[in-house]
Amino acid sequence: MTDTAILDNPLRAGLRLGRAPEPCTMVIFGATGDLTSRKLVPALYNLAREHRLPAGFSVVGFARRDWSDDYFRQELLDGINANSRSGAADPALWESFAQGISYHRSDFTNPEGYASLAERLNQIDEQRGTGGNRVFYLATPPDSYHDIIQNLGTHGLNHAPGNGWTRIIVEKPFGHDLESARALNQQLLSVFSEDQIYRIDHYLGKETVQNILVFRFGNGIFEPIWSRRYVDHVQITVAESIGVEDRGGYYDHSGATRDMIQNHLMQLLSLVAMEPPVAYDANAVRDEKVKVMRAIQPIAPEQLDNCTVRGQYTAGSVAGKPVQGYHSEKGVTPDSHTETYVALKLAIESWRWAGVPFYLRTGKCLPRRVSEIAVQFKAAPLMLFANGPTSDIEANALSIKIQPDEGITLKFNSKVPGQASQIRPVTMDFRYGTSFGVASPEAYERLLLDCLVGDGTLFTRRDEVETSWALLTPLLQAWQAGQGQPPQPYEAGTWGPHAADELLARDGRAWRRL
Numbered sequence: 001m002t003d004t005a006i007l008d009n010p011l012r013a014g015l016r017l018g019r020a021p022e023p024c025t026m027v028i029f030g031a032t033g034d035l036t037s038r039k040l041v042p043a044l045y046n047l048a049r050e051h052r053l054p055a056g057f058s059v060v061g062f063a064r065r066d067w068s069d070d071y072f073r074q075e076l077l078d079g080i081n082a083n084s085r086s087g088a089a090d091p092a093l094w095e096s097f098a099q100g101i102s103y104h105r106s107d108f109t110n111p112e113g114y115a116s117l118a119e120r121l122n123q124i125d126e127q128r129g130t131g132g133n134r135v136f137y138l139a140t141p142p143d144s145y146h147d148i149i150q151n152l153g154t155h156g157l158n159h160a161p162g163n164g165w166t167r168i169i170v171e172k173p174f175g176h177d178l179e180s181a182r183a184l185n186q187q188l189l190s191v192f193s194e195d196q197i198y199r200i201d202h203y204l205g206k207e208t209v210q211n212i213l214v215f216r217f218g219n220g221i222f223e224p225i226w227s228r229r230y231v232d233h234v235q236i237t238v239a240e241s242i243g244v245e246d247r248g249g250y251y252d253h254s255g256a257t258r259d260m261i262q263n264h265l266m267q268l269l270s271l272v273a274m275e276p277p278v279a280y281d282a283n284a285v286r287d288e289k290v291k292v293m294r295a296i297q298p299i300a301p302e303q304l305d306n307c308t309v310r311g312q313y314t315a316g317s318v319a320g321k322p323v324q325g326y327h328s329e330k331g332v333t334p335d336s337h338t339e340t341y342v343a344l345k346l347a348i349e350s351w352r353w354a355g356v357p358f359y360l361r362t363g364k365c366l367p368r369r370v371s372e373i374a375v376q377f378k379a380a381p382l383m384l385f386a387n388g389p390t391s392d393i394e395a396n397a398l399s400i401k402i403q404p405d406e407g408i409t410l411k412f413n414s415k416v417p418g419q420a421s422q423i424r425p426v427t428m429d430f431r432y433g434t435s436f437g438v439a440s441p442e443a444y445e446r447l448l449l450d451c452l453v454g455d456g457t458l459f460t461r462r463d464e465v466e467t468s469w470a471l472l473t474p475l476l477q478a479w480q481a482g483q484g485q486p487p488q489p490y491e492a493g494t495w496g497p498h499a500a501d502e503l504l505a506r507d508g509r510a511w512r513r514l
């Protein structure tokens, strides 16, 4: 296909491969933390392995600890060896990758640290040909964001020298509620422009999540049935088998709604429910996502117990291993009311979705790690076969499996071979592994590369983040004020509190068994 033909088709233009970033330097604030060695640097290493990083690409780790360049490099190498999807690092590749890595020790509040960072970046430009192009990555706890953003502005690091560009990636959590998210946006926008800001939500980098748009808008047969006319309801599940691990201190101030719903599940919902964008570009896609979020009806205080369920895990066992209760986790207050499970029933007030409930659930210490979006269709209008020897006639369901076993499954009814007219549901399956036979890149690989080439489509825009918080903040405040049922206990290793089953049972529905 010619380039012109690719560009004629916006979906293909946006998805095309072989995008080459310009030489640049990435400064990682909080580089001694877990995220850098577990996710960011393994992702960068894999991009290097696939020849997707530009020549001269450099990394500067900015953090408080008294580390040397060599010590920092060794930590990153250990991180790659332990966490990279491609296994242990290749010595020759690591050698050349490591030449571009250095460590810059400074407190985040210390202006001198930024002045010397500016000098160091200029040196790197000269020595490694990075042309003044910079990405700043905020991988610190959010309480340091303010100082870092302010200091970057004060030291002129928000503008690149010469013809270079400057971008900033902001990790989640992006705010704690609407007010703090707005304040963070205001501060960011007083120093950077919106097109320099990349708010990361790693779910958008997952291969299966990107495929939602291709599935919906790259095929002609699904969109016509993707509405209230044919869809009975939608279920979005992000189940985790892990507990809060060593993040009890953070999690206890967050809870499942802030940690997962506000970002990851709202993103999944908006991709599944949005209207077709006019183009596959950052603004057109995000415009449609925001429109869907705006159309979600806020949950009124008197609807709390009808539309929401919170849970908190108690001691139990997951996959045969004993698990302590949430209250015994390190960093968690013993009488904490933080939810480790939440289920919501949301209504989207649009012509496409009026009357179609969207049920969302996510939780920790559930029996399995499994995430999926299931579109449950209405039953056939006339049950010709209902009086036969079987009444096992189920409505069609289409499930998009986000992880693991990535793929898409359509369930429909079929005649069981034989004389009797027996009917049984069967499935038509698409599996990434079988169809493509190549390992999908990690979400961070895709997102880091997108930022390096200046494509913000898979990052969240200011209004998206604020709209999501605007919907959830009143809910969080009502819970905080003691309204609605408190979190219900559920034993670790079960599918959450019974009240979550009742939430659907009241509507004559049930959660899918995963």
Ligand code: BG6
Pocket (backbone or CB within 6 Å): 172, 240, 259
């Ligand atoms: C993070 C949350 O954003 O997503 C974690 O803070 C959660 O609590 C994680 O475990 C889940 O991500 P994934 O990619 O493992 O589904």
